[in-house]
Amino acid sequence: MGMLKETSRSVLLRRHTVESRVTDYQWKKYRISLLLCFVFLICYIGFGSPTRFSLFKPEVTIESPKHPCVSAIPPISRSEYTSRQNRLAQILHDLDAEAYIAEPGAHTQYFANFSTTDWKLSERPLLVIVTPHQTGKDGNIVAKVSLLTPKFEAPRAKLLALPSTPGYIEWAEEQDPYSVAVEALQLKSAPNSLNVGRKLFIDNSARHFLYDGFQHALAGTNLTVTSAPKEINQLRERKSDSEIEIMKCVNEATLLGIRHVHKQMYFGMRESEARDMISTVFADGGLSGGGCLTLFGDNAALPHGSGTNKALGQSDFALFDCTANLYGYWSDVTRTVALPSSKISSDNWNKWSMVHLAQEFAISAAKEGVTARVVDEHARFALRLAKLDEYFTHRLGHGIGLEVHEAPYLNGGSTDIIQIGHTFSNEPGVYIEGLVGVRLEDCFFINESGQAEYLTAGAGGPSKSPYEP
Numbered sequence: 420m421g422m423l424k425e426t427s428r429s430v431l432l433r434r435h436t437v438e439s440r441v442t443d444y445q446w447k448k449y450r451i452s453l454l455l456c457f458v459f460l461i462c463y464i465g466f467g468s469p470t471r472f473s474l475f476k477p478e479v480t481i482e483s484p485k486h487p488c489v490s491a492i493p494p495i496s497r498s499e500y501t502s503r504q505n506r507l508a509q510i511l512h513d514l515d516a517e518a519y520i521a522e523p524g525a526h527t528q529y530f531a532n533f534s535t536t537d538w539k540l541s542e543r544p545l546l547v548i549v550t551p552h553q554t555g556k557d558g559n560i561v562a563k564v565s566l567l568t569p570k571f572e573a574p575r576a577k578l579l580a581l582p583s584t585p586g587y588i589e590w591a592e593e594q595d596p597y598s599v600a601v602e603a604l605q606l607k608s609a610p611n612s613l614n615v616g617r618k619l620f621i622d623n624s625a626r627h628f629l630y631d632g633f634q635h636a637l638a639g640t641n642l643t644v645t646s647a648p649k650e651i652n653q654l655r656e657r658k659s660d661s662e663i664e665i666m667k668c669v670n671e672a673t674l675l676g677i678r679h680v681h682k683q684m685y686f687g688m689r690e691s692e693a694r695d696m697i698s699t700v701f702a703d704g705g706l707s708g709g710g711c712l713t714l715f716g717d718n719a720a721l722p723h724g725s726g727t728n729k730a731l732g733q734s735d736f737a738l739f740d741c742t743a744n745l746y747g748y749w750s751d752v753t754r755t756v757a758l759p760s761s762k763i764s765s766d767n768w769n770k771w772s773m774v775h776l777a778q779e780f781a782i783s784a785a786k787e788g789v790t791a792r793v794v795d796e797h798a799r800f801a802l803r804l805a806k807l808d809e810y811f812t813h814r815l816g817h818g819i820g821l822e823v824h825e826a827p828y829l830n831g832g833s834t835d836i837i838q839i840g841h842t843f844s845n846e847p848g849v850y851i852e853g854l855v856g857v858r859l860e861d862c863f864f865i866n867e868s869g870q871a872e873y874l875t876a877g878a879g880g881p882s883k884s885p886y887e888p
């Protein structure tokens with residue numbers, strides 16, 4: 420009996436512990452559910468719809484300065500380089516030219532995928548030489564690309580990432596590089612043996628001693644050495660679809676960078692501080708060579724700056740004129756901004772609005788077939804309405820691409836006709852010395868239908884107000 424009692428007691432005891440474990444287990448489960456609910460609630464409030472109040476996000480959503488296009492967009496393809504070279508060869512053939520010669524710069528970037536970033540200019544010539552050749556049956560003209568290099572630099576020259584392997588022509592220190600090139604490419608024994616009217620084209624930005632060198636090497640022949648004609652320069656002026664895509668990306672990313680820094684500005688900060696911030700943002704965003712002219716208050720009255728390191732005051736505008744590079748292509752974006760608590764005078768506010776209007780007038784005039792001068796005139800007309808035209812002291816815009824400033828230009832004297840594929844900056848401004856400077860700049864291109872489209876359109880396009888760059 421005693422034993423029985425003992426057994427039932429231990430059974431009871433065991434049952435009790437089992438039950439308590441069960442309740443323990445249920446309580447834990449309950450606690451976990453409660454915790455999950457709580458976490459969910461916090462997440463819901465914290466990361467919920469942007470219109471809802473938010474615990475984790477600041478009131479203003481700071482857009483990431485990293486534009487996804489920067490890593491998504493492809494560089495210029497090998498086949499595009501080949502077609503550029505062959506179009507050049509066709510022009511050389513049509514214009515009775517033996518060769519086109521360029522030293523590192525925008526033109527070698529365009530035809531051969533390298534520039535002064537990859538090869539610094541020195542007194543020893545390193546040259547890209549393109550010669551036209553007729554292919555067998557169909558008579559197509561194709562390009563042969565050669566690289567003239569100092570002999571001792573040849574191993575380094577061979578590391579340049581040309582789109583296809585060129586012919587290497589090496590000149591030793593004791594040789595005349597130009598005569599070596601003329602011999603290697605048999606430029607003297609051209610199809611027309613007398614060479615009458617035949618030419619050698621040298622890139623317009625090449626240094627003068629290259630002209631002298633080739634002229635000397637060709638002395639006694641009828642070949643003339645001359646600057647590359649407009650037919651060749653125009654190849655680079657009109658952008659292809661893939662170039663436009665890269666330029667959209669770099670301009671949008673630049674604008675996002677400016678907006679990002681705008682949100683972090685405060686009164687008392689120095690021009691240099693804002694300038695450093697934005698350079699970092701560009702570099703972090705995958706752009707190279709990025710930077711801005713950063714001018715506060717009356718410092719912006721000199722379009723290219725004054726060199727003092729002004730602190731931002733409550734009544735100051737801040738002007739950012741920024742460029743950055745992607746695959747060799749440049750952006751150019753200018754914003755004149757104020758902080759939400761700035762106290763901008765109504766006069767200065769009015770100037771901002773007039774510059775904004777001038778930008779709108781200009782873009783409405785830019786179309787295929789229009790003379791460049793007319794676009795500049797439209798911006799000036801808008802500023803005249805407020806008698807501000809005398810303070811718009813520079814041209815309206817410039818071509819842009821592999822160079823920040825390149826032909827054609829939008830100025831009062833330009834008779835260039837705007838064509839599909841052209842890209843320009845649209846940057847009216849008002850500068851009153853000692854008082855204020857306002858400039859707004861977005862680049863645009865002429866699309867397939869002959870209309871102007873902003874390269875910043877994908878990021879919202881032009882500034883809406885000094886608060887919304």
Ligand SMILES: *[C@@H]1O[C@H](CO)[C@@H](O)[C@H](O)[C@H]1NC(C)=O
Nearest residue numbers: 495496497500532580581582
């Ligand atoms: C052009 O050069 C870059 C390096 O500067 C290289 O990554 C790229 O592959 C080259 N493009 C072609 C088509 O060879």
Ligand SMILES: *[C@@H]1O[C@H](CO)[C@@H](O)[C@H](O)[C@H]1NC(C)=O
Nearest residue numbers: 612613614615639640641642
């Ligand atoms: C240059 O052209 C002239 C004819 O205009 C010809 O008489 C002369 O032989 C040519 N010189 C050379 C080196 O081919």
Ligand SMILES: *[C@@H]1O[C@H](CO)[C@@H](O)[C@H](O)[C@H]1NC(C)=O
Nearest residue numbers: 866867868869870871872873
């Ligand atoms: C060209 O731009 C205009 C105006 O910006 C636009 O309406 C048109 O659709 C564009 N055309 C093409 C082919 O993208």
